Amino acid sequence: MSKDYYKTLGVEKNANQDDIKKAFRKLAHEYHPDKKGGDEAKFKEINEAYQVLSDEKKRAQYDQFGSAFEHGQAGGGFSGFDGFTNGFSSQGFNINMDDLGDMFGGLGDIFGFGGTRGGKRGPKKGRDIETLLTIDFSEAVFGAEKEISLKKIITCDKCHGNGAEPGAKIETCKTCGGTGRVIKMQRTIFGNMQVQATCNDCGGEGKIYSQKCSKCSGRGVAEEIVKLKLKIPAGIDNGESIRLTGQGEAGEKGGVAGNLYVKIRIKEDKRFMRNEYNIESEAEISFTQAALGDNIEVETVDGLVALKIPEGTQSGTIFKLKGKGVPILQSKGFWGDGSKRGDHLVEILVKTPKNLTKKQKELLRELDL
Ligand SMILES: [Zn+2]
Ligand SMILES: [Zn+2]
Numbered sequence: 001m002s003k004d005y006y007k008t009l010g011v012e013k014n015a016n017q018d019d020i021k022k023a024f025r026k027l028a029h030e031y032h033p034d035k036k037g038g039d040e041a042k043f044k045e046i047n048e049a050y051q052v053l054s055d056e057k058k059r060a061q062y063d064q065f066g067s068a069f070e071h072g073q074a075g076g077g078f079s080g081f082d083g084f085t086n087g088f089s090s091q092g093f094n095i096n097m098d099d100l101g102d103m104f105g106g107l108g109d110i111f112g113f114g115g116t117r118g119g120k121r122g123p124k125k126g127r128d129i130e131t132l133l134t135i136d137f138s139e140a141v142f143g144a145e146k147e148i149s150l151k152k153i154i155t156c157d158k159c160h161g162n163g164a165e166p167g168a169k170i171e172t173c174k175t176c177g178g179t180g181r182v183i184k185m186q187r188t189i190f191g192n193m194q195v196q197a198t199c200n201d202c203g204g205e206g207k208i209y210s211q212k213c214s215k216c217s218g219r220g221v222a223e224e225i226v227k228l229k230l231k232i233p234a235g236i237d238n239g240e241s242i243r244l245t246g247q248g249e250a251g252e253k254g255g256v257a258g259n260l261y262v263k264i265r266i267k268e269d270k271r272f273m274r275n276e277y278n279i280e281s282e283a284e285i286s287f288t289q290a291a292l293g294d295n296i297e298v299e300t301v302d303g304l305v306a307l308k309i310p311e312g313t314q315s316g317t318i319f320k321l322k323g324k325g326v327p328i329l330q331s332k333g334f335w336g337d338g339s340k341r342g343d344h345l346v347e348i349l350v351k352t353p354k355n356l357t358k359k360q361k362e363l364l365r366e367l368d369l
Helices: 005-009 017-031 040-053 056-065 067-071 081-089 107-111 114-121 137-142 287-292 358-367
Strands: 129-135 144-155 170-172 181-188 191-198 207-209 221-232 241-244 260-266 273-275 278-286 294-300 303-309 318-321 344-351
Touching (some): 005 017, 040 056, 129 144, 137 260, 144 260, 221 241, 221 260, 278 287, 287 294, 287 344, 294 344, 303 344
Antiparallel strands (some): 144 221, 170 207, 294 303, 318 344
């Protein structure tokens, strides 16, 4: 029999995290074992369902694997799956106090596997993020300044990341005396356990603020749309990324920020093809130009450039316009100064004359080339 976590919480399959949290709080409140008419088994079931559905990664695995997931015996086939099942099956009960809100004042002391909470409240490195930017062919060749806007986690501007309401007092945590660690006997639903744990009151920091920041609820970070100016180095190629150190998501509680990777996609240009640092194009000339030679103009990224077509040029001949290609990046992350460039290669296509007049045909026969 497969457990239906959605049914357990009484939410729809497509419920969002807010709905899931709300449903969990309501049910946890109703069935909490310390309450009159509480139900420990039911409470445990609700929590198990919530642990999975509140975590997008676990939820996706649950949606995909269903009952195999439930029994924790997916077998060797799925990497990453073991770690996930262990996440709650070994301890069985890994409740996150923050999700319960303030409605259970004393619950932390009963179920407080402090490590979880401490981990959440301590410094946490910000995630790396990637975004895609499409630029023109010539912007890739000569470089450009672009503005991008993206949604990301940034340090909360109200509390500057410390999670405290401005003006809140910073006090040494009385529970742990400022050490951040406590040893205590805990009554859990599995019996009494002696645990050395991160202090619940201060999350291991040894200090507490008298009031949490009202903007970020004490996390120290917030999600906002941010505009960034970005310098595209001359010579960047399709698929290459520009790394902006520290411009990823902000870390929590003073954690280091992640990096932002801007992946470049170059729009096609009908006139030019890029081959590493060379630019390739085609130029059509007439049968007569090919036979007798001529001076033509070729379109390059620098504008029109004169090219001498020698007498007797064959179709498919390639001429090199030196230094009219793409500036060579010295290395990734280094702004090329544009002094060294690839070449522009022009392939000559000779148009064979069509729809000739009778006179023209006669003349050609006379030539008999
Ligand atoms: Zn804040
Ligand atoms: Zn403490």
